[in-house]
Amino acid sequence: DAGITQSPRYKITETGRQVTLMCHQTWSHSYMFWYRQDLGHGLRLIYYSAAADITDKGEVPDGYVVSRSKTENFPLTLESATRSQTSVYFCASSSLAGGLHEQFFGPGTRLTVL
């Protein structure tokens, strides 16, 4: 019963490189989300998905790409990483009927862009 998992947990990369952060959930939740968390800021929504093949921008989508070919996976790709994308990234999921109170978060991926 893994719930929601993220990989890798830690990643160091260089400016300009492509990086993909993985998110996998075992609940068959319809909704999945990507957030970033930075010091001095609260969580900020990057992208979210209401179902497979349906994605939508959040507050800070620039520089990120998402896809959702399968319900259980929601990878986040930084096509050309920048230092400003150094952050902790959280994936979350919720059921079709679930609201914010039923949003479950993964453990996070700490990304450092040098």
Place this chain on the structure above:
Amino acid sequence: GESVGLHLPTLSVQEGDNSIINCAYSNSASDYFIWYKQESGKGPQFIIDIRSNMDKRQGQRVTVLLNKTVKHLSLQIAATQPGDSAVYFCAGRPNSGGYQKVTFGTGTKLQVIP
């Protein structure tokens, strides 16, 4: 736009005492608020929520108070325990918004002194 912030970055409380964590919001159109707990190295976890038609809501050892007049909400933790040590932050959503409209606060670190 919506902004949600916390008054104090760190709060130290003696084990067994009650804790009060505060949060202010700017958008009077916000109608739904959530408190999260985030332990070190983990993702946020839902604690309790409240709608704007309520002044108070109680959970297990936690109470959320909402004062719409001064746009302030607080989280009270009764009989604080070492396991309560974490960062706590609030989130608010305007009544016309979806997931994209949720604004998260930056957090207060609660330290429980044994």
